[in-house]
Amino acid sequence: MEILVNTHNTIDADTSSRTGNLLLLPQMIVDTAGWIVFANHPADTLFGYDADALNGRNVTDILSINSVDDLVAGASQSHDTMVVEGVTGRSAGGEAIALTVQISTCALEGRASRYVVILQEAVAASSAEAAFRADYQRLSNAIKGAEIATWEYDRTTGKISVCDIWREVLQISSHDSDLIQKEWVARMHPEDGIELNAGLQRLLNGEIERFEDEYRFRSKSRTEWIWVHSDLAVAGRDLEGNVTRVSGAMMDVTKRRETEEALRRSVEQFRSTFDSAAVGMAILGAEGEFIEVNPRLSEMLGFTTEELLASSIRKITHPDDLKADLERLQRFETSKLNTFQFDKRFVRADGSVMWAILSVAKVRDDDGAFDHYIGQLIDVTSQHQQQQLKGEFISTINHELRTPLTSIIGSLMLLTSMDTEALSEDAKRLLYIAKKNGDRMHELINDVLDFEKFSGGHMHMHLSSQRISALVEDAISANLGAAHTYGVDFELFAPARAATCLVDPQRFQQVMTNLLSNAAKFANQASTIEVRVEEKGSDVCVSVTNFGEPIPEAFRDRIFEPFAQANSTSTRERGGTGLGLAIAKQIVEQTGGKIGFQTTEDGKTTFWFTLPR
Structure with missing residues (x-):
């Protein structure tokens, strides 16, 4: 009764390379009846047969023996290897071949059901015997190590x-x-x-x-x-x-199959992400040519997929950005960085300009050599247009508001200081109100302009080594008017009186003025505001502590955000633009320090910032 079994077991291409062709020696696998189950190409060549022509023949067709048992009986055994000297082979043309034969057995069902036969012409056998045995041993180890299972x-x-x-x-x-x-x-x-x-x-x-x-x-x-x-x-x-x-x-190829399946899933996941991404994505060659593009990139730029694949990222770059882009790419190619990002302009198919954030990543092969780039584009044209409008607005504030306001405040100061003509009390009061509100407007305009400069990275710091306690003393003196207005006192504690740091004196005073004026505004009347200068590790820490109402819980996470105010009542009663702490944060961080605060339910609030020494 024939049983058709569900297996795949013969000497496949991989098996052949591990057995017959691994060492390029003439080799055969022979069963106990002498039938050649497998012969490699060098064996076919040795006997003058075409490829695979020996498979299925009996070993007696090519060796001068009556049976395979004769061959085994004449062998001398060395460990698990049997060697037969002086065997005569017959080529396909009938010529005699002097051979040395080495045999090992492979047990099936507890009996010797296979022989691994390695052949060598006797002419070279004496000089190559040691190498031949070593090769055979390596071959045997390879077969066992490869876990090749045989059946019949x-x-x-x-x-x-x-x-x-x-x-x-x-x-x-x-x-x-x-x-x-x-x-x-x-x-x-x-x-x-x-x-x-x-x-x-x-x-x-x-x-x-x-x-x-x-x-x-x-x-x-x-x-x-x-x-x-x-x-x-x-x-x-x-x-x-x-x-x-x-x-x-x-x-057993289960691990290989699992690896292939994992790779297939990974490729499918990447393809799904690539094709359905909400941002433009592309695979680029070394010269910036498009290898693959996703639908979103074609939509953003107005080109068809075919048009982009026939083009390169350079060809759609705005002409004014091309030189800078090439310089960036050259630096990126020679650097050890694997990613970089910058804003640039592209020219759409209709000729319009698109601003985009371009992110580029290098992809390397298994040997670490460059293979291709992956690029990602995010359309930020509307953001750039808004930035341009904001810049125009700031320019208007600077030229159309601050300049005349400075003249108005100067005129009010002259009127207040005039001694030749006495002013009535009502006139003095009106001048005071006008001057005070003019100063508030001037402060607001200056804060807006400063914040815009910091946000755009256009504010330059002029750093120099300064004694921090001396700068703090100057700041306290400059804000005594605010302390008098709100009925509080300042008290300085400076254990680190001699400590020096690299700071911009003008910007340092801006930070201190903000912290001191805020502390005065929100402190209990007749209370004392503590100002400290201390060493904290390798930094110098300046802190301002007042006693008043605690900072509301809901406001703490956004206290350093632009235009942030705890509530509108505070703004009306105490004044302020809501930009002071945001500007202070940018100044401190640009100097290399950190800024923060602590507040407790009993009303003790401390704002602090550090400066690297």
């Missing part, structure tokens, strides 16, 4: 013989041929069995000499699928040429 199906008896490695791979412990066949068929994946059975049937019909396949085999626990690569070949025929035996070799 005898068509005349319907029996299957398998080696121990086969049982380990497929997790079948039985030695009974019928049980092996039943278990094999039962655990075969139904989708894979059709193709495997078809290939095995073609072998048995003599239509083909070899068949390779990969199939799934359920594990013994039935919880996972084992992938195996199988190579089947005709191993014997009867006198009429009918196939009587099929042999196979197989390897």
